[in-house]
Amino acid sequence: MSLPLRFAALLAPLLAAACAAPIATSGPQGGAAPVEVGIVAINDFHGAIEPPRQSVFVPGKGSEPDAVPAGGAAWLASAIDSLRARHPNHVTVSAGDLVGASQFASSLYLDEPAVGVMNRIGLEFNAVGNHEFDRGRAELLRLQNGGCEQTTLNKPCQLEQFAGARFPFLASNTLTEDGSPLFAATGMKSFGKGARKVTVGFVGATLQGTGSLALPANIKGLTFGDEATAINAAVDRLKQSGADAVVVLIHQGGKTTGAPDPQGCEGLNGAILPIIDRLDPRVDVVVSGHTHWSYICERTVPGRSGPLLLTSAGVYGELVTDITLRIDPVRHAVIDHAARNVIVQSETYVASRGPVPNNPDFPAFAPRADVASYVARYVDASKAYSARVVGHLAGTVSRPGGDGSRNGGTMGNLIADAQLAATAGAGAQIALTNPFGIRAPATLIPGPGGAITFGQIYQVQPFSNQLVTQSFTGAELKAILEQGFDDDAPFQALTPSAGFSYSYDLSRPVGSRVVQMTYQGKPVDPAATYRVTAVNFLTQGGDSFTLFTRGRDAVTGGIDVVATEAWLSATAPRAVPAENRTIDLTPPDKR
CATH class of the missing domain: 3.60.21.10 (Metallo-dependent phosphatases)
Structure with a gap:
């Protein structure tokens, strides 16, 4: 050769x-x-x-x-x-x-x-x-x-x-x-x-x-x-x-x-x-x-x-x-x-x-x-599972910047929205997903007619983590978000579901980098209690988010990829959740 x-x-x-x-x-x-x-x-x-x-x-x-x-x-x-x-x-x-x-x-x-x-x-x-x-x-x-x-x-x-x-x-x-x-x-x-x-x-x-x-x-x-x-x-x-x-x-x-x-x-x-x-x-x-x-x-x-x-x-x-x-x-x-x-x-x-x-x-x-x-043997056998259409999207969703990005982008938005909907019965008000849990290709590109297959969503969520909904005060929620920007790697901005947003400034000292949080258009009350959903990897302290382990009144729900499938299948086509929910206020020279 x-x-x-x-x-x-x-x-x-x-x-x-x-x-x-x-x-x-x-x-x-x-x-x-x-x-x-x-x-x-x-x-x-x-x-x-x-x-x-x-x-x-x-x-x-x-x-x-x-x-x-x-x-x-x-x-x-x-x-x-x-x-x-x-x-x-x-x-x-x-x-x-x-x-x-x-x-x-x-x-x-x-x-x-x-x-x-x-x-x-x-x-x-x-x-x-x-x-x-x-x-x-x-x-x-x-x-x-x-x-x-x-x-x-x-x-x-x-x-x-x-x-x-x-x-x-x-x-x-x-x-x-x-x-x-x-x-x-x-x-x-x-x-x-x-x-x-x-x-x-x-x-x-x-x-x-x-x-x-x-x-x-x-x-x-x-x-x-x-x-x-x-x-x-x-x-x-x-x-x-x-x-x-x-x-x-x-x-x-x-x-x-x-x-x-x-x-x-x-x-x-x-x-x-x-x-x-x-x-x-x-x-x-x-x-x-x-x-x-x-x-x-x-x-x-x-x-x-x-x-x-x-x-x-x-x-x-x-x-x-x-x-x-x-x-x-x-x-x-x-x-x-x-x-x-x-x-x-x-x-x-x-x-x-x-x-x-x-x-x-x-x-x-x-x-x-x-x-x-050898690879074709396994790929062919998996097609009965992977080729099944689970829903439709009105456009492409992705995590921008690839593995080096600390943000979840529209892909993170969609996952968080799906997890919020899946745990509504547990009283969930906010869902948070970790960008580093979104795997390659970290993008959903619709096929003909906007079709999305199970294989596509499984590629970006391959862990089969369970959803857990817990209670936190607003102050505790802020402390959790701060852990994404502390000196204990990995460094990432948790992506929230629709209705919740926050801004951060990395030029500020560790522990005070989350500048503002809003829920349903109003500032988050530090003393109020909120029901928050995340995957069990996070709620058990994964990715150094140890404060997730202090949640109260936990309710365990379904599997993350199943929640995404249900979200996509509920509306045809599902709109791309394009809003910016994590706002970086860091001066350019400090990023």
């Missing part, structure tokens, strides 16, 4: 330009040539077995960035194969959220197809992310070990006898009740023989905040320790076991500023920075995730003689990171490294703004036949 050669020819000059500064200025000692190892890395796949109908944005020839349609497991398989062809010594890894918050055809079947896809692609190590716990510990262990024991409401093994992941999950900082690890902390892979043998060690870790991002029932008995402490302890063990290079796979990350650029690192910020600043200087590479952001960074870290390489491949298999390590087999050390994010350009699609064509400046991969056939 000519694709890998074409790809290599296009990428070679770019890789040369992207090479990192050497970790050690001197070459290999004793006359031994360095051994080159390629690490092929992904993160935040989220069961995206089909093309996600999204783009990777790159610096454009004009003032606006260019869009490149990307993703889909069969195309990802070909992209990874092409990178492996460049590296006789290679290993393929993931930095977590391989499953959970997944596409319909994967989620419906408990993410068995996501694991099946990765078995076929040849994934070798996966660090556990927070979404691996979406269905609880027992189901996560089943994904690792295989079997058909039913641990959730959905029946497993509907299309195949599920054999489990052929790759290990790694979790150095996830401990069970007796202090033992839930999964192994580390893994190793060796290349070459004799004096030319080199070994790469891998440490997996999830973010310490996983406890606030998962339902308490799903992580009962588990603790998530300090990331750097657990990683550093594992580095010692790896080095004692003969690791020449150490690579951290961590489900925590950062974000950059400036124009979109998968190779960029401008203004890197986020929770990953204080972690890597505390890492053992013997760590050579950190493959990160969680934020759904792409970057290639060289980080100056205390105690290191050269920069630490930090990477992230965005989300949904739209990118794959090609990392090259040159290892001195005599000194047992990495002497230099290079990395670049490769766009998994796949099929064209039509977005709300119009058609998104292929970009000739980047390789276009062909879908790998075996993976495409």
Whole structure:
């Protein structure tokens, strides 16, 4: 097949330009040539077995960035194969959220197809992310070990006898009740023989905040320790076991500023920075995730003689990171490294703004036949569920700004309105939804006649959370909204239902950023009681909204996606709820 050669020819000059500064200025000692190892890395796949109908944005020839349609497991398989062809010594890894918050055809079947896809692609190590716990510990262990024991409401093994992941999950900082690890902390892979043998060690870790991002029932008995402490302890063990290079796979990350650029690192910020600043200087590479952001960074870290390489491949298999390590087999050390994010350009699609064509400046991969056939089996089986029309919309609704946005937009408005209507019998006056709970593609584009299918609404609400209505005073409600803007991530503006609105100013001190709240056109009374609906993820303190747990007179209702279906089916077509219910008063220079 000519694709890998074409790809290599296009990428070679770019890789040369992207090479990192050497970790050690001197070459290999004793006359031994360095051994080159390629690490092929992904993160935040989220069961995206089909093309996600999204783009990777790159610096454009004009003032606006260019869009490149990307993703889909069969195309990802070909992209990874092409990178492996460049590296006789290679290993393929993931930095977590391989499953959970997944596409319909994967989620419906408990993410068995996501694991099946990765078995076929040849994934070798996966660090556990927070979404691996979406269905609880027992189901996560089943994904690792295989079997058909039913641990959730959905029946497993509907299309195949599920054999489990052929790759290990790694979790150095996830401990069970007796202090033992839930999964192994580390893994190793060796290349070459004799004096030319080199070994790469891998440490997996999830973010310490996983406890606030998962339902308490799903992580009962588990603790998530300090990331750097657990990683550093594992580095010692790896080095004692003969690791020449150490690579951290961590489900925590950062974000950059400036124009979109998968190779960029401008203004890197986020929770990953204080972690890597505390890492053992013997760590050579950190493959990160969680934020759904792409970057290639060289980080100056205390105690290191050269920069630490930090990477992230965005989300949904739209990118794959090609990392090259040159290892001195005599000194047992990495002497230099290079990395670049490769766009998994796949099929064209039509977005709300119009058609998104292929970009000739980047390789276009062909879908790998075996993976495409496997995915098609699950997609075809899911169509009986996903193709059912559930209602009609008068226009497109979306969460603007994608994963980086703290606002719910018209998509959030619609979800909140649906949840308010579904819980009217519990006395609900206000419903609040969290923007980060709105998943890709975070957009509903009506089909012919305004039709919306179940598959579409399930994609944006894949968690099957229950609705809970509770009582709060106006003062308590304000305190809940303030938690969206405090220093305890994630940072987001809860989207309210119609009739309620609020304004905020991020230039004000934490705790006083919510400036005004109105309900039915009148200021919210701090002493009055209001009935407020949210999903059980929030009411149990998810996304760091711990004050939701203090609600009174709780009434548990139906499932979130069912509420959305009922709302859409009640009126044909349902109007787009376009009003701005969260008003940002922050001065432009403070945003």
